[in-house]
Amino acid sequence: MTVSTTVPSEFVAANRTALRNTSRKQQTVEMNGYRICEQCVMDTTDTAITFDDEGICDHCHSVQEHVRPNWHTDQRGRDELARIVERIKHDGRKRDFDCIMGMSGGADSSYLLHVAVKDFGLRPLVFHVDGGWNSQLAVHNIEKMIDGLGLDLFTEVIDWEEMKDFQLSYFKSGLPNIDVPQDHAFIATLYNFADKHKIGYILNGGNYSTECVRNPLEFFYHGTDMAQIRDVHSRFGTRKLKKYPFSSILRHKFYLRYVRRIQVVKPLNYVPYIKADAMQELADLYDWTPYPQKHFESRFTRFYEGYWLPKKFGFDSRRVQFSSLILTDQMTREAALEELAKPAISDEDARNEFDYVAKKLGISTEELQGYFDQPNRSHRDYKNQEAMFQAGSKLLNWFGIERNVKR
Secondary structure (H helix, E strand, O other): OOOOOOOOHHHHHHHHHHHHOOOOHHHHOOOOOOOEOOOOOOEOOOOOOOEOOOOOEHHHHHHHHHHHHHOOOOHHHHHHHHHHHHHHHHHOOOOOOOEEEEOOOOHHHHHHHHHHHHOOOOOEEEEEEEOOOEOHHHHHHHHHHHHHHOOOEEEEEOOHHHHHHHHHHHHHHOOOOOOHHHHHHHHHHHHHHHHHOOOOEEEOOOOHHHHOOOOOOOOOOOOOOHHHHHHHHHHHOOOOOOOOOOOOHHHHHHHHHHHOOOEEEOHHHOOOOOHHHHHHHHHHHHOOOOOOOOOOOEHHHHHHHHHHHHHHHOOOOHHHHHHHHHHOOOOOHHHHHHHHOOOOOOHHHHHHHHHHHHHHHOOOHHHHHHHHHOOOOOHHHOOOOHHHHHHHHHHHHHOOOOOOOOO
């Protein structure tokens, strides 16, 4: 089957319209020509993308140069992970649990929980943050995993009125990453709990296998930039966030890591992790049900990545997800292009989700449509700490602590 790599004309038109409303730097995209990587499916809807003479993008080069040489899933990785696991067990031997891990119900966190208990013999405290947007499928999968492994689940519920006000602030701001309020709550709550209860290890489902290509910064700006968070909410919020959890990048990347000695461990980076096989194993063992797309365990994220981001800003996050799978030999480029030719969610689902989100946030569909129609903004239109994030990323990359960073 021959698959065209030419983007549909209506998508180019929509993207150009979105770009005309963005910052000046974003307008550097080739307005008269569309390009797509010859190896993955990243394209010029990522306006910062660059290509070499052979048409290979900078995302592919970054994975090849920075990730692959330092990513070991053979015996070397297993041995390193065994040493880490022994340290976790030793440090937690007098506790009811020896580590903590966040559980969303998605494939990565579910499979990590499975291998942590069954393969490594760890005793994690399973922690779930309820931001008010859990899908029924997420609830089902979490219950299946917890019951199947005989574990207890600790759930922290975010104050809904504050979450709602925070999310509406981001809608009003015109920024692309309207998922910041939810993402920040998940990160901050987990770190704050670990710090309060002196838990030394946080297991994280992040992995190179499905995430070696990073989301472009222009659409997924840092959710821990407290200068931007404060600026956005001070301009558009209507109530004080007294209960909402916060954690600055300096606090959880440096203070908690190097002063409080809380270590984040990503076990899936040390073992072979083929997502399709992992999901099948979860289904066979726990009656776990797969999601239509990565991150769709949250109804808000489903709306954001499936509708708001591609329709308003012209960027389909599946390009990042599929490109990661292509570069790790889990998906063919042809299959990715076939999927991208179809919308992430149907028009009918999009209308239903639009109405659901408006009702959930306590506004009319007309008001939500108004936020959709307003001019798009960049994170640079608000106060930000981008320079600090860039310097920190370079430093962490230089020390080998982080290999793939947003750009």
